[in-house]
Amino acid sequence: MGIEATRASSILQRIVAAVVVGYALAVTSGVMLSYALPMPSFDAVTIGILVSFIVYVCAILWAFASRTLWPMWMGLILPTLLCGAAAWLVRPGGGG
Numbered sequence: 001m002g003i004e005a006t007r008a009s010s011i012l013q014r015i016v017a018a019v020v021v022g023y024a025l026a027v028t029s030g031v032m033l034s035y036a037l038p039m040p041s042f043d044a045v046t047i048g049i050l051v052s053f054i055v056y057v058c059a060i061l062w063a064f065a066s067r068t069l070w071p072m073w074m075g076l077i078l079p080t081l082l083c084g085a086a087a088w089l090v091r092p093g094g095g096g
Contacts, residue, residue, distance in 0.1 A: 014063045014072065021076040022059030026052040028080055032087035 030052030037044040059076055066072035 010069060013069055017072060017076055018060040018063035021073075021080060022056055022063060025059050025076060025080040025083065026056035028083035028087055029055045032083045032090065035087055035090045035092070 030048040032048075033051055034041075034045045034048035037047060039047075062075055063072055066075065
């Protein structure tokens, strides 16, 4: 039962990481791109949304392709934080 519980926990963590953190990564990357791209607002937002779908699929693939949990979590959380910080810095009005 111990091995089965550990395996179930691993699968549950991967599902949560893919759905929740993957979504956060997709949203923050889309927002960052919509602020950072040097083009009209409508075009920048459209490209940001389109890229966010690709980012979300890549995050889901990363969550299930990673061999261990620690690199899987860090590979999703760190880019999410970096994209969020970059979006905050490049937003209209700056970071302050």
